[in-house]
Amino acid sequence: MDKKEQIEMIQEDFKNAQSILTAIGDETRQVILLVLMESDCKSGMRVGEITAKTHLSRPAISHQLKILKDVGIVKMREEGTKNFYYINVSEKLNILKKLVMDIEHLMKEFYQ
Numbered sequence: 833m834d835k836k837e838q839i840e841m842i843q844e845d846f847k848n849a850q851s852i853l854t855a856i857g858d859e860t861r862q863v864i865l866l867v868l869m870e871s872d873c874k875s876g877m878r879v880g881e882i883t884a885k886t887h888l889s890r891p892a893i894s895h896q897l898k899i900l901k902d903v904g905i906v907k908m909r910e911e912g913t914k915n916f917y918y919i920n921v922s923e924k925l926n927i928l929k930k931l932v933m934d935i936e937h938l939m940k941e942f943y944q
Contacts (some may be wrong), residue, residue, distance in 0.1 A: 849927050853928075854903075863886050876917050882897075897917055904920055907919075
């Protein structure tokens with residue numbers, strides 16, 4: 833693959849990753865993701881637990897979780913009337929991984 837084709841592929845990678853990059857680029861959402869990473873990822877956390885660890889309001893946490901959920905970075909599990917949020921280890925991380933790997937490959941191949 834020539835340089836032009838690789839740059840076009842990276843451009844497509846950026847397009848595919850745009851919503852994810854926007855979502856994780858916000859400092860408040862980063863804090864929430866870090867709190868979720870500290871928890872038992874299998875069981876997840878409730879909004880109140882996240883609120884206690886971040887000192888953000890419940891409405892703020894709910895709003896930010898909705899953004900992360902809509903992008904597919906966070907999932908929610910229902911247990912009766914309780915909602916538990918956890919990081920979705922899925923294709924979303926693979927999209928970011930592909931972007932970084934394609935950039936790295938281009939840089940190694942053409943700029944070293």
